Amino acid sequence: MEDDAYHVPLEQHDADRWSSSTFTWDLESINTFMEQRDVDALKELGGVKGVSKTLSTDLKKGLKTEHGDYEERVEFYGVNYLPPPPSASWFSLFFEAWKDEAVIILSVAAVVALAAGLTEQFLGIGENGWIDGVAIIVACLIVSTVTATNDYVKDLQFRKLKETTEEKKTVRVIRNGEKTTIPLIELTVGDVVCLHSGDKIPADGLLIPGLDEIQVNESDLTGEPEDLIKDHKDPFLLSGCPVKKGSGTFLVLAVGPHTMWGRTLNEISEEEDTPLQLKLNDLVEKIGYVGMGVASVVFLVLLGWYIKDYVVDPMDIMNCTNNSQAVSVNDSLYSCNISATEGAQSIPHDPNHILVPGKWKASSLVEVLGGFIVAVTIVVVAVPEGLPLAVTISLAYSMKQMLDDQNFVRHLAACEIMGGATNICSDKTGTLTENRMSVVCGWSLGEEWDDTQKLEDILEKESDPEVKELFVNSLCLNVEDGKLEKKVVNGKKVTNFIGSSTECAFLVLAETLGAEPETLQEQHEAVKFYQFNSDRKRMSRAFPIQNGKIRLYVKGAAEMVKGLCTHVLKKDGSTSTLNKTRSETLDGIISTLQAKGLRTLCMAYRDFHSPQQWSKDGSGFEEELTLVSIMGIEDPLRPEVPKAVATCLGAGITVRMVTGDNLLTAKKIATDCGILTEGGIAMEGKEFRELSDEQREELLSDNRLQKNQKNQKNQRNQRNQRNQRNQESGIRNQESGIRNQESGIRNQES
Numbered sequence: 216m217e218d219d220a221y222h223v224p225l226e227q228h229d230a231d232r233w234s235s236s237t238f239t240w241d242l243e244s245i246n247t248f249m250e251q252r253d254v255d256a257l258k259e260l261g262g263v264k265g266v267s268k269t270l271s272t273d274l275k276k277g278l279k280t281e282h283g284d285y286e287e288r289v290e291f292y293g294v295n296y297l298p299p300p301p302s303a304s305w306f307s308l309f310f311e312a313w314k315d316e317a318v319i320i321l322s323v324a325a326v327v328a329l330a331a332g333l334t335e336q337f338l339g340i341g342e343n344g345w346i347d348g349v350a351i352i353v354a355c356l357i358v359s360t361v362t363a364t365n366d367y368v369k370d371l372q373f374r375k376l377k378e379t380t381e382e383k384k385t386v387r388v389i390r391n392g393e394k395t396t397i398p399l400i401e402l403t404v405g406d407v408v409c410l411h412s413g414d415k416i417p418a419d420g421l422l423i424p425g426l427d428e429i430q431v432n433e434s435d436l437t438g439e440p441e442d443l444i445k446d447h448k449d450p451f452l453l454s455g456c457p458v459k460k461g462s463g464t465f466l467v468l469a470v471g472p473h474t475m476w477g478r479t480l481n482e483i484s485e486e487e488d489t490p491l492q493l494k495l496n497d498l499v500e501k502i503g504y505v506g507m508g509v510a511s512v513v514f515l516v517l518l519g520w521y522i523k524d525y526v527v528d529p530m531d532i533m534n535c536t537n538n539s540q541a542v543s544v545n546d547s548l549y550s551c552n553i554s555a556t557e558g559a560q561s562i563p564h565d566p567n568h569i570l571v572p573g574k575w576k577a578s579s580l581v582e583v584l585g586g587f588i589v590a591v592t593i594v595v596v597a598v599p600e601g602l603p604l605a606v607t608i609s610l611a612y613s614m615k616q617m618l619d620d621q622n623f624v625r626h627l628a629a630c631e632i633m634g635g636a637t638n639i640c641s642d643k644t645g646t647l648t649e650n651r652m653s654v655v656c657g658w659s660l661g662e663e664w665d666d667t668q669k670l671e672d673i674l675e676k677e678s679d680p681e682v683k684e685l686f687v688n689s690l691c692l693n694v695e696d697g698k699l700e701k702k703v704v705n706g707k708k709v710t711n712f713i714g715s716s717t718e719c720a721f722l723v724l725a726e727t728l729g730a731e732p733e734t735l736q737e738q739h740e741a742v743k744f745y746q747f748n749s750d751r752k753r754m755s756r757a758f759p760i761q762n763g764k765i766r767l768y769v770k771g772a773a774e775m776v777k778g779l780c781t782h783v784l785k786k787d788g789s790t791s792t793l794n795k796t797r798s799e800t801l802d803g804i805i806s807t808l809q810a811k812g813l814r815t816l817c818m819a820y821r822d823f824h825s826p827q828q829w830s831k832d833g834s835g836f837e838e839e840l841t842l843v844s845i846m847g848i849e850d851p852l853r854p855e856v857p858k859a860v861a862t863c864l865g866a867g868i869t870v871r872m873v874t875g876d877n878l879l880t881a882k883k884i885a886t887d888c889g890i891l892t893e894g895g896i897a898m899e900g901k902e903f904r905e906l907s908d909e910q911r912e913e914l915l916s917d918n919r920l921q922k923n924q925k926n927q928k929n930q931r932n933q934r935n936q937r938n939q940r941n942q943e944s945g946i947r948n949q950e951s952g953i954r955n956q957e958s959g960i961r962n963q964e965s
Contacts (some may be wrong), residue, residue: 240269242292245404245468249419249475252451263421263450267466270405274423274466277389277407285403292404295418295470297477302374305367312359315496320503324594325351331588347592386417387698387713389464394698396713404467411462411696411714412746415455419469419476422450425744429461436475461746462695506597510590517586525582530560531573639863643874643881644716647888648850651712652720655813658804659686659844660786667727674728678786683728685784689818689843690725691732692739693756693768694718695747699732717814720848742826745833747771749875749900753779755837757829765823769837772877773805773845776817780842784820790841804845809879812887813847852887860889 248256260266267274271284278285303311312318329348336345384399387409394409402408402418410416410429422429428446433456442459445452452465454474471477524530560570613634644650656665660678664670674683697718700711712719722732739758742765747754753771760766769776782790783797791797808815819840830836863870872885878899885891896914906914 240266242469242473246473246478249451249453249469252449254448254450257421257450263423263466266421266468267405270466270468272405272407272466274407274464275389276392278391278403278405280390288405289403293471293473294400295402296400297471297480302370303367305363308363308366309359312362313355315358318355318358320499321351321355324591325349325355327591328588331584331591334584387696396700402467402470404470406467407464408467409462409464409696410452410458412458412460412748414458416452416458416465418454418467418471419474420452420465420467422446422452423464423466424450425463429463430459431456432459436479460748502597503594506594509597510593513593514586514590517589518583521579521582521586525579526575529573529575529579530570532562533569533571535567535569637868639868639870640873641870643872643876643884644850647856647872647884648852650716650850652716652814652848652850654720654724654846655849656808656847657845658801660784662786663804667724670724671728673786679788682784682786682788685820686818686843687725687728687730688735688739688758688766689768689770689820690721690728691730691735692741692758693754693770693818694722694732694736695754697722699723699726716850717816717848721846743767743829745837751775751833752875753837755833757823757827760822763825765826767821767823767836769819769821769840770816773808773815773817774802774877776819776840777801777805777842777845779838780817780819780840782839782841784841784843793842801842801845806879808845808847809877810883811847812880812883813849814876814880816846816848818843818846852884857887857889864889 248260257263257266261268264274272278278288313322325348327348328351329345332343332345332348336343385396386399386402387394387396388402389395389407389409390397399417406418407423408417408420412429416431422445424447428444430442431445431452432442433453435455436453443449450465453476454469455476469475562568562570617633641647654667657663657670659670660673660682662673664673674686678686694715695718696714697716698713699719699722700713702709702711710723725732741756741758743755743757745751745753745755751771752775753769755767755769757765757767769779777798780793783793784790793801805815819842821836821838821840827836860870870890872881872888872890874881874884876884878897882891882897885895885897891897898914903911
């Protein structure tokens with residue numbers, strides 16, 4: 216891939232684009248450039264090289280941080296930090312709590328009940344009519360106060376935790392000519408960042424052309440569901456998008472709130488309701504409809520009765536206690552003799568009074584008020600005023616309990632999401648295990664070894680020096696993103712793993728054998744790189760050696776790489792044919808290591824006598840290999856995992872392990888964790904993919920499937936209508952998987 220193919224002289228730049236600042240490309244111009252993402256505009260700017268010169272950055276050596284250049288750059292372009300939205304005041308949270316549908320209905324009912332009760336008491340037709348309305352208002356106040364207080368306190372704690380968390384996040388960059396790790400928030404425009412498969416792009420920028428292309432998923436930002444190939448035709452990288460395949464470096468053009476991701480987040484203001492909130496709102500709405508329907512029917516019946524008895528056929532009470540023959544009622548004379556008075560009616564069990572035809576009176580409207588009060592009472596009784604309070608108090612208690620378990624919850628309603636999880640799909644490396652790998656045993660040059668000292672003896676005392684050199688180069692040169700960082704902590708030398716723990720384990724072994732990995736890597740420059748992915752399960756790098764030859768180093772899953780080998784390297788540097796008997800012996804060694812729960816990898820190589828026209832996928836080259844070594848790599852299980860799995864199983868939660876490891880290794884680890892139990896199922900991704908949709912659904916609902924290939928996880932869980940919890944190795948969770956689920960839990964190491 217030729218970078219110069221799309222370079223043009225810097226003199227062709229549009230002068231209007233540049234400001235008079237020390238840094239000639241301002242934020243507004245960069246934002247416009249990244250929004251358009253026009254390759255022709257990039258050509259006008261001189262390609263990636265031209266942009267790097269404009270930003271005073273060297274594409275190979277990265278930024279220079281001395282002489283105040285970094286500080287001035289940060290002041291002009293900013294740092295890679297997305298400031299949280301302004302903190303809401305307690306009163307705003309309090310009023311926000313009143314927007315809950317249940318609280319709104321109860322508040323309206325409370326006001327009506329209070330008004331009706333006071334009116335009833337004022338007219339003397341009832342006592343203590345204000346109690347119901349005041350009680351409902353007090354309940355609403357308690358709900359809003361508890362919710363606002365919890366949200367306010369947790370928001371303050373969350374902001375403090377977020378600042379601490381942001382400081383812990385790191386990114387690999389090239390500065391002053393060396394690869395180093397810096398805090399993510401210190402990233403700025405002009406930095407050269409190292410990207411690898413599985414990384415999330417930390418800022419907006421341009422891919423620096425290298426040995427191969429990379430694939431990126433931009434569905435979160437652009438909605439494009441397919442992975443996009445990034446190369447010289449489309450070198451634009453967007454912050455927050457995961458790298459699905461490949462590795463390389465890119466030039467940072469925008470950080471923090473100036474990235475596409477940052478500007479998108481600033482436009483998002485509304486939060487979606489949680490499943491519990493939706494269900495409660497639906498319940499309250501249905502109860503409200505039913506209550507108001509019944510109340511309306513009752514009120515109409517009472518109103519009809521009022522019209523019949525007080526408007527159409529009004530009757531008055533006539534007092535006949537004095538045996539009067541004629542009594543004046545409503546300016547009319549009536550006889551106490553019912554038979555002599557038209558329309559008169561007797562009152563049961565009351566011989567002293569009779570009912571006689573009368574006229575409508577305004578005072579009779581009290582009966583209408585009474586009917587309205589009955590209808591309001593039905594609505595108030597139908598909508599449970601204790602429901603929001605009970606839910607709020609229970610969620611607040613759950614939040615406190617989860618905090619005691621080192622699970623920080625920012626909002627009350629989030630507790631119900633985690634409480635609704637029925638399945639946990641967990642990665643193995645770094646989640647169930649410590650992600651601190653080391654090579655502990657293996658087979659090399661025709662001989663088995665169970666400790667590194669024996670391997671050192673094989674290479675130093677029994678092998679040809681060129682064989683040892685080839686062995687060490689296989690460990691050090693065929694590396695994608697592993698790096699050892701040396702530090703002194705409390706007077707002691709400490710080695711930190713950066714990037715792939717598997718590759719770091721190889722580098723540690725190389726150091727044990729007396730090699731200096733960084734020096735070797737600086738002395739050799741690859742001419743071709745075939746990247747690792749879950750389908751290939753191997754990676755390769757080609758390097759020039761003496762006499763114009765090219766050596767291709769191959770490393771990957773033991774069963775995969777061994778199947779590509781036709782010869783075996785011997786201690787004296789010669790090779791022997793990998794016949795059926797020897798192949799079966801090696802298969803037995805691999806199975807034995809995997810049964811111990813070790814990750815098994817093979818190292819192999821192939822020599823070419825002249826430069827090659829490399830294929831895109833390695834076909835024709837990653838074959839007829841010579842096997843060098845089989846490595847058994849140990850990754851200890853986290854001590855707290857078996858108890859945690861047992862707790863989940865006891866709560867009725869199904870736990871599944873999803874890993875790209877060999878099936879035997881996966882079964883051993885899953886068994887040690889308590890995930891794979893008697894009668895459980897362990898299945899490889901290839902077998903899982905061959906199942907029909909109905910078979911997959913039946914298998915997943917059976918709760919026995921314990922292991923399938925990583926790239927099938929999100930797709931199958933999305934079709935299940937159960938809440939899923941997805942995790943990724945290390946301290947970061949697999950957010951691309953979580954976004955496809957109804958719920959997700961982000962796990963953060965403290």
